[in-house]
Amino acid sequence: MKGVIFVELIKMAEDAFGEDTVDLVLDKANLENDGAFTTVGNYPCSELIKVVMAFSEHSGLSPVVLQRKFGHWMMDHFVNNYPVFFEGKTDTFSLLEVVDGEIHVEVQKLYPEAELPVFKTERLAPDHLLMTYSSPRPLGEFCHGMIEACLTRFDQTADVTHAAVAGVDNAIAFDIRLT
Template sequence: MKGTIFVELVNMAEDAFGEDVVDQVLDKADLENGGAFTAVGNYPCSELVKIVVAFSDHSGISPEALQRMFGHWMLKHFVEHYSEFFSGKDDSFSLLEAVDGEIHVEVKKLYPEAELPVFATDRVEGDRLKLTYSSPRPLVEFCHGMIEASLERYNQTAKIDRCPVAHQPNATTFDIQLEK
């Protein structure tokens, strides 16, 4: 995984728990590189999972809830640093529909070796979207948080139902129904 994801996870943790706590938790996490990450580096997803579990153990917040929080954090990061991806997107559905066809295309130009998740979308109705997320990584909760953050960005509320995709680990279909 790209190092920027790790750097932002540590930034989120510092914001939530403080720098001293982050240093202590990362020391206990038994990370391959001792918890030193750079935005341009590449690191195994297993290290990200270790970090999330370590902060879960420290805080009592479930790993799932932490991943969702991180999804919210990362969408804010993307808005701040990659505003061009949000240009012309008038609502959460147009943003979510653009992930594979526009955003990931640009990411691949910058990082050809990146293994990106797949966001397959189907606009069932104007106010309902099915998004099937599949990834080689166990980050379904992170995706859920990004969806929630997308809705918040556009001041939308929705009911989000999830259904794991049969025979595909780390794949889930999100049925997103906008509320009036």
């Protein structure tokens, strides 16, 4: 998993808890590299889960809540650092529908070794999108947070539900209905 994800998670934690607290929490997390992440490094997803669990224990917030908050944080990061991905996108669905066909194509050019999740979308009605997320990493709640942040970015509201895809590890179907 790309180091930028780890670095941004640490930045979010520092913003919420302060640098000293982050250092203490990371020391307790028993990480392979003692919490020294770089944006260009690659790290196992299991280390990300350890960090999330450590901050969950520290804060009392569930890992689900923390992953969703991190999804919101990363949406802001992407908007600020990769604005070209958002050009011409006028609503949530127009962005979600091009994650695989446009955004991930460009990400793969920048990071050829990156193992990206797969997003398949199906527009069921003008106000209804089904999006299936599949990944070797168990980050469905992070994805849910990204969807919520996308809705916020485009000043839209929706009912977002999700369920595991039967028989497929780490695949989640998100049902998004604009309200």
